[in-house]
Amino acid sequence: MFPAAFDYRAPGSLAEAVDILREKGDEAKVMAGGQSLIPLLKLRFAQPGLVVDIGRLPNLAGVRRQNGHLSIGALTRHVDIEYSRDLKGTVPILPEAAHWIADPLVRNRGTVGGSICHADPAGDWGSVMLALNADFVAHSSAGERVIHAADFFSGPFTTTLKPDEVLTEIRIPLGAGRSAGSYHKLERKIGDFATVGVAVQVELDGNKIARAGIGMTSVGDKNLKATEAERSLTGKEPTDQVIAEAARLAAAAAEPKSDIRGSAEYKKDVVRVFVQRGLRTAVARAKEGRS
Amino acid sequence: MKVTINVNGTERSDDVEPRVLLVDFLRTNLHLTGTHIGCDTSSCGACTVLVDGEPVKSCTQLAVQVNGRSISTVEGLAAGAAMTPIQAGFHEEHGLQCGFCTPGMMMVGTALLESNPNPTEEEIRWAISGNICRCTGYMNIVKAIQHAAAAKQAAAQAPKPEPVTAGGGQ
Numbered sequence: 001m002f003p004a005a006f007d008y009r010a011p012g013s014l015a016e017a018v019d020i021l022r023e024k025g026d027e028a029k030v031m032a033g034g035q036s037l038i039p040l041l042k043l044r045f046a047q048p049g050l051v052v053d054i055g056r057l058p059n060l061a062g063v064r065r066q067n068g069h070l071s072i073g074a075l076t077r078h079v080d081i082e083y084s085r086d087l088k089g090t091v092p093i094l095p096e097a098a099h100w101i102a103d104p105l106v107r108n109r110g111t112v113g114g115s116i117c118h119a120d121p122a123g124d125w126g127s128v129m130l131a132l133n134a135d136f137v138a139h140s141s142a143g144e145r146v147i148h149a150a151d152f153f154s155g156p157f158t159t160t161l162k163p164d165e166v167l168t169e170i171r172i173p174l175g176a177g178r179s180a181g182s183y184h185k186l187e188r189k190i191g192d193f194a195t196v197g198v199a200v201q202v203e204l205d206g207n208k209i210a211r212a213g214i215g216m217t218s219v220g221d222k223n224l225k226a227t228e229a230e231r232s233l234t235g236k237e238p239t240d241q242v243i244a245e246a247a248r249l250a251a252a253a254a255e256p257k258s259d260i261r262g263s264a265e266y267k268k269d270v271v272r273v274f275v276q277r278g279l280r281t282a283v284a285r286a287k288e289g290r291s
Numbered sequence: 292m293k294v295t296i297n298v299n300g301t302e303r304s305d306d307v308e309p310r311v312l313l314v315d316f317l318r319t320n321l322h323l324t325g326t327h328i329g330c331d332t333s334s335c336g337a338c339t340v341l342v343d344g345e346p347v348k349s350c351t352q353l354a355v356q357v358n359g360r361s362i363s364t365v366e367g368l369a370a371g372a373a374m375t376p377i378q379a380g381f382h383e384e385h386g387l388q389c390g391f392c393t394p395g396m397m398m399v400g401t402a403l404l405e406s407n408p409n410p411t412e413e414e415i416r417w418a419i420s421g422n423i424c425r426c427t428g429y430m431n432i433v434k435a436i437q438h439a440a441a442a443k444q445a446a447a448q449a450p451k452p453e454p455v456t457a458g459g460g461q
Binding site: 010108190 | 292309311312331332334339342348353356358417418420422
């Protein structure tokens with residue numbers, strides 16, 4: 001299989017990339033690692049006139065702390081998150097989720113930013129970023145725009161990113177209190193899309209949950225944020241009863257479809273179980289002092 | 292578009308359309324058919340090659356994406372008649388039956404032992420988790436990589452031969 005013919009540009013700078021997109025954004029697709037786009041091109045689900053390969057733009061890969069948040073360059077590869085010792089201690093949900101994305105070969109090429117912009121409802125990063133209340137930084141020739149994760153995903157494979165914009169950075173707020181998260185994923189085999197995935201992040205204030213974030217994978221037409229479940233946890237001690245109620249609310253907010261991976265009813269119940277497991281793991285990690 | 296790629300230590304250039312996949316560039320343009328096309332949908336790993344030492348699926352890379360980079364394929368493993376430890380491991384442990392997945396498995400194994408010379412069984416299984424084998428049930432592939440790891444370590448620990456002193460041939 002090979003893709004339909006396209007023009008190819010590999011700009012040497014972000015300025016050049018956004019200039020190309022200003023002129024040709026409507027007919028262009030931006031490519032980072034290509035691990036989602038190339039299969040789409042080969043299957044001819046996507047037939048852009050132009051592919052803008054930003055894979056080698058400088059300064060867009062890597063993770064650093066900055067002004068109270070964690071900054072992840074859009075071109076940071078899954079493998080670099082997976083094996084980051086620093087992140088394992090500070091934001092454990094990130095390496096944990098990275099570990100379950102696709103397979104090791106794909107993780108060597110696929111990028112966090114590329115995966116987020118691909119906006120597959122079965123994608124793992126979207127749920128993680130919803131749980132972490134991340135902000136996405138987009139660049140265009142007009143400048144910089146910050147989009148909340150909750151405002152970014154608009155439907156299957158569609159986002160609120162404009163055709164002339166490039167996602168350059170993901171900003172994750174680092175809370176003041178002790179915080180931690182976890183990612184649970186059910187898949188039939190390595191490399192399969194998630195049957196269900198659940199991302200949970202909590203910030204503790206003493207014994208109480210100051211803030212909670214819950215993102216859900218493969219149970220809707222986009223990655224879903226379980227807002228009501230999150231709210232039910234705020235200010236509460238994470239007792240069995242509180243956790244069970246949050247899990248019930250998250251399962252109620254899930255909108256899975258029955259398919260070869262399981263019935264809708266089954267998937268909702270997996271959400272319920274994963275929210276419970278995720279909250280218990282996240283709270284335990286936060287108490288261990290993984291801040 | 293002209294691309295120049297270092298393949299197994301040799302610079303190779305050709306003019307390709309941007310849509311040409313790396314695996315097709317290797318097989319069709321360079322006649323290096325040791326890299327296999329299996330599923331062609333990024334699922335099976337038969338097309339695995341090393342890009343700058345890291346295993347990737349060459350059916351899910353454009354040749355233009357790796358312009359200027361270094362690629363290692365299965366053809367680059369053996370030097371003449373001498374097999375690398377990975378190849379010897381697959382030979383000794385019967386790490387293949389039909390052989391279709393073998394080039395990909397060996398490239399993953401090669402990269403694994405470069406970064407982790409003494410992997411656990413779990414680490415080996417994790418490393419090959421993107422590569423599908425329909426014959427062996429993976430048991431002998433794991434053993435083959437373990438065999439290679441042991442052979443490499445034994446070679447590294449073996450006493451070096453005495454250097455030949457000047458004048459020995461007079």
